[in-house]
Amino acid sequence: MGLRADYVTRPREWIASILAREPRFLSAAQIHQGLERDGARVSLSTVYRTLDRLQAKGDITVRPDADGEVTYMLCEPRHHHHHAICRTCGRVEDVDCAAMEQFAESLRAHNGFELDGHAIEFFGKCGACR
Amino acid sequence: MGLRADYVTRPREWIASILAREPRFLSAAQIHQGLERDGARVSLSTVYRTLDRLQAKGDITVRPDADGEVTYMLCEPRHHHHHAICRTCGRVEDVDCAAMEQFAESLRAHNGFELDGHAIEFFGKCGACR
DNA sequence: GGGATTTTGCGAATGGTTCGCAAATGAGGT
DNA sequence: ACCTCATTTGCGAACCATTCGCAAAATCCC
Missing domain, CATH: 3.30.1490.190 (Ferric-uptake regulator, C-terminal dimerisarion domain)
Structure with missing residues (x-):
């Protein structure tokens, strides 16, 4: 049932830390750039997959911005606000x-x-x- | 100043008529399909260009849906509602x-x-x- | 440390949207 | 109606964000 496993990996920690310190909606590309700035080499695919995972877990809010680019923020949509x-x-x-x-x-x-x-x-x- | 000209063309009339009769947000592709169903051959490019024009004129409301696809509806965002x-x-x-x-x-x-x-x-x- | 399983990276594929340019169409004057 | 000229259209290629497939690397657990 649910997710079969749930490894703790560097890429996932790095991505989570980027999200944790940014109180704003970021696109996958922006997160990817943030990672590079931190010297963390992570592929864009992994960024997308990790974001999908976080969304499935209900840990982030997803918001397509005005021109259709999808953006993400660490924020549980669980409790309505x-x-x-x-x-x-x-x-x-x-x-x-x-x-x-x-x-x-x-x-x-x-x-x-x-x-x-x-x-x-x-x-x-x-x-x-x- | 503004738009240099403003020709009245079949494609534009057809697209406007599709929008006029649909009280819901439609994607460019959906509008294009609607045109084909009406037997009106219009290229997808023209659909996009016409939508951009309508948006510039303030005649339609643009809304990226949950997965980032952009949708359009005939509805003046001018008066706030x-x-x-x-x-x-x-x-x-x-x-x-x-x-x-x-x-x-x-x-x-x-x-x-x-x-x-x-x-x-x-x-x-x-x-x-x- | 070893082995089964998950995750990653890469590059290719996809899907929506935009662009460039030659051909077609609309507007206005004659 | 016809001409002329600017505007618009269609087509295909280009673009950009996102997804996929698969082999290599990382993680977990014993």
């Missing part, structure tokens, strides 16, 4: 909100829409970039 | 809401986040699919 994304530096801050849930409820009543999920993204500038 | 997307048939209904705006305001106060935009998508089942 939203993101505030800085337009300048890309920094992501978590936003969780009961108010939003309330709003979703009211929508259910108005339209004949049986709601079972929603996704929100806020854009603007974070404290550091302002 | 959100979408309720049916998980079953993909039908999109507009949702506009002052309540949401209010919520956005409160967020601005709490986090040091200078908000200048947000995007929401609701998922569920529409009346027809329920």
